[in-house]
Amino acid sequence: MTQVVIPGFVLSRQHLTIRGQMHFVFWLTTPEGAVKVITRAERAVFFVKTIDLDAACARLRDAAIAHQAEQLTLQHFDLNPMSAVYFQTANLHFQAKQVLKDSIALYEDDIKHTDRYLMERFIRGGVWANGKQDSAAGSFTTLTATRLKPNPHYQPDLKVLSLDIECDGDGVLFSVGLVCETQQVVLMIGEPQSEDHAFYIQWVTDELALFEQLHHYFAQWDPDVVIGWHVIEFDFTVLHERAKALGIELYLGRDAEPLQIYTGQFTRLLLPGRVVIDGIDTLKNATYHFKSFKLNDVAKEVLGEEKLLMGNDRLEEIVDLFHNDKSTLAAYNLKDCELVLDIFAKLKLIDFCIRRTQLTGLELERKGGSVAAFTNLYLPHLHRSGFIAPNLAEQRIHFDSPGGYVMDSKPGLYDNVIVLDFKSLYPSIIRTFLVDPLGMILGMQSEDNIVNGFKGAKFSRIHHHLPNMVAELAAARQSAKLQGDAMLSQAIKIIMNSFYGVLGSTGCRFYDPRLASSITLRGHEIMLQTRQWLEEAGFEVIYGDTDSTFVKISGQASLQQCVQTGRKLTKIINQNWRELIAKNYALESYLELEFEVVYQPFFMPTIRHQQAGSKKRYVGQVQKEDGKHLVFKGLETVRSDWTEMAKRFQRTLFEALFSNKELFPILEQYKEELLLQKLDEQLVYFKKMQQPIDSYIKSIPPHIKALKVELGAGKLSAPKPGYVVPYVITVAGPRMYPSDLPINYDHYIEKQLNAIFSMLREFCDQPSNFHPQQNLHF
Template structure:
């Protein structure tokens, strides 16, 4: 084969068939001349390809014992199908048959006919996904076929795809944002793609220092938008809530106005469908939402509103920052269109800059390369697991079971959390098991098929928990973990940060998927054999450490907190941590070989030296708290406080409480007066100097009218403000900013009035003070004038 700019050419026929390396942008399954046809859009180094895969058949499985009555039932329903014996079996060892369908209509008709009649297996898997899954295709492909040059892309007929794990695409982005009324009537659309920045605005032309395309009405706006997207020709459309809001509104307005949004690369219209989630299909393009991508990449923010994330990530504000943004947007559209255009464009730019700075598109690509899921598909841990596991299962002679067929329904315990020993410590070492649950899966061969095979060979099986038995040889999940582990190490060496993050997320999701009743492979013997083994490992590790003369003061899931002598220097602590790490890893290797004849993939690391370290009690009790502590580490030669579960890292405490706790802990660790710090903050509150830091923020967990009996303060504030007509539109998910006045909770709109300072002292200062050890509750003077009643 010759190689020309990355394209292979096959010889030996009248026309050379090109073999392109590419990356899948979108996938469809459609009917063509009455038969199933798969369509894949690909981005290649030579441009965009539309590949048609033909002569495929949809398939699902039934028990062989049901084959005759299924055959009769489908024939009565006039379904065209092919029933075939296959070398596959159910988890209960029963033989199965496959039902093949050349047309989608027959496939759907058969599913409807057989629902409730006999169990069907894997009937929920779209063939466009199955075709890729069974070929281990995860984004990157080699594709060949009969090429036809079309306008702007190459069409490949009778295409064939093969996995290409090394190809990484260079995708172009377009940031899109709409502005509209509360009823979805369009005002403007902003577009940013690198240096190309445009706003399409309804209205009479005005001079402006930004590029505005003026149109007369919504119909003209939609036509202009289509033309610009086709002209800019992006691979990926990005935005903030762009799928569930912008695309849905555009689609609804286009339908209402009789406009077809022909922005596909082949001139076809954008399609929007709703079900468990909103799906947007634009032939040859992908729509990726910034919120979903950041959540999937495990970013944590107080709120994922664009204004908040942009401020946190970029240090920039939206151009409309007031509370009632919609009211101001409507005002600007009628009175100040140039300001609205700048606001619209800046929102697009903020999204573009967040994607660029945080490498969000790189993360989406890395995730697809690992799981095979669509680029825009966020969440989907169960789907990712199925994509990875199902083809391996088939090659081992099994089909996937249906939900809950095992009939087991007991709960698995959560992660191990040890009772803490509260107090102030000079030196605490933290030892963490590296990826504990994945390493348990790998070490003890925990696997859905391995559980079934283990039951067939009891004497040679590895014992799990709750009567689970696992095969030593017949399994797939341990190898998947090993491959992900190696890939993460390679990504780390090569500095591929987003790939590392994607791998970490997938590895850590494996236990959650096996413990999810929404996963077809769920079996509580699997999940409990992971978590209960984790408990055993943590408890045994604790005994070993204490056997060496050290005190374990806390343990949480995979972390063990060890107290060492106050007199130990920083170097002594480092040496002790490394010594404990080596001892524990060696003992686990010996223990597992001796007891189970297994190689250990458990690996504990000496993670952190805290000096000092504080573990508080549960408020109002002498018992130690869990998942709450603060310690000091050295970072770049400077002391740094690390808070876990404390008020300073929680969004439902005020800013003044967070600042006070930081100052209080600093005083505690530096052996300074905690009373003076407390009196200082009480004085700041009562003098009115920190009023702007006394605002609470909390989200509504359900619609306002759903709160009937127990009405928390933020709901009371929201209900009262709505009743008075000060705000409208508050509902589930709305973030409520409120304060406590002398007459109760009030929604914060523009000003704070009649603040109840006593409330803030009693609820935001004193509870934090009381968690300290050995405090004198009568020592505090309120603003230095009188003793405050504790």
């Protein structure tokens, strides 16, 4: 064997028992292809308080569970000394947890062994692998007795495969589509059709033959990443269950290793040597927002393309095509694969996953993971400071931490409003005021070298990690912006902004409401002081929300003068904060107020049927290079539960208002077109079903009423929660769209047009026969 050092990026991770010892297996993608890395023997571990060590060891001896115990210099957050209990295999570790879990508190016993190995070495995706190369390896390199070190600069070039299956309602397979950058195939069960000339269809006799070819293409194309839509919860789950029913294994991993699926609160999948990434989860992780995350809706918005089948009951249509037109079914299957591949490419979702892993150390495919990311980043630093992480629910202090500060608004129509926004306010508060879990534990023990927080919190000026983590991420984000790396910048922003939520979440082991309160209440203080300084400078603040302050500027000011005023004010406020924080806290301020935008004009509505100003609802006009644009916040135009007609009507109204045109003729025109049935296609409501259909008993909202009518007529099979119901209001009440029943136009006039128009009635000469929204029942 030859000792080699190879750069690479971790694709999959698992632990194995080899000759009675635990080893970790990491598959890497490298410049030379796939590499299988097997580490030296490692030990599994959990921690107990030293006062419990003798009792824990006695119970383990009674259960004949081999272990090694060691007293440590580490301590718990309550300052009790800690000890480690080690095991040669993961199975012994699991058995020990079962024996001790009801009698002795175990710490960090829930951390996956492979995750601990990587996090303690600060490995986040990229690695240097130093091991012995197995000369007997086949198509890939194998390293044994390997040591891994971080390689933060390695950028992987991943081979991506898009997969989609078609099947009947029982999971019996019809076809599997596979598409990568240069190749495509649809494995279709059946006899070749004489009139078919599609080069991409490969006909197979049955499901067994289909699986055989699936194995062949995975081995031949050898992808690093497999993508799809619901690809874990549906496609791979169906493939796994169908293979099991047929008595075969799915050897789709590298080195012909089997697919492994774990079900629980959510489905987890292990495909050794490869990564499976779901499109919907990734879009949500990257904070994309769509009216619906169905493939067709996302493809239409992102690509301007659609699926080949779009009926309400596609399952029935797919079954029919399988029996009568398999070529069309193959084209549909292929198109779905292509749409997913193109969405990933257009939005650079693989790049986002890589960047997130490089920042947090989480797996490429990780779903959600804010708490896991925080733990990955924080725990190694905590250990090096001499502490073990607390357990969930150990925190005895519980109260609701206040949210972000929202000022009362001053409703009305303004000629000029500028918005001043604190850049990454909550991370900046963490960094400036030294908010930190360990810092609070040590700060509460001392009266010296502390920074007072809120709700009794005190933070050490010397011992802390989170402020430094924020500083590193902030610097990395600034560098990413300068280099034009939008994906990295977005990934950093998401991680930084998650820190506050994590500290206030009972699902995090570092949860303490004093931490979250010391962030949000400091934010309240900052917003109020900023408002005071602006008003002392002679400006009127009309609204503020969490980190943004809306300032009225003279109606005579030009766009350039507004911009100059905004920039001047940010310099003054930032200097004020630097001086105040240095004087009152002897700390450096990292608060940074930025000039964000000028609205010319700007409208802040009242709360409906009240005189008080609303919150989180406004519309303003901004000037861009290509012309004037309306920006809506919280109003009907940007809400998914209003019709397309209402959204267009509201936009048209504000375009007229901001151009000093009459408004009432617009209302009359929309009513006329509505009654002439010219707007019927714009009258559809879309509402998601949040619970199983049988859960709606006492209070039944309109979309569920419509759905129940359809189900009662046998026109639709019961959908799962998350199904988006399209419906209209007919003379007989809510019905799913499309409906043959006449539309109830009075409903749309009162509930949509008049409701929106009422917020602007003071800005027009309104005929006496106009009535605002009434309470209608159906």
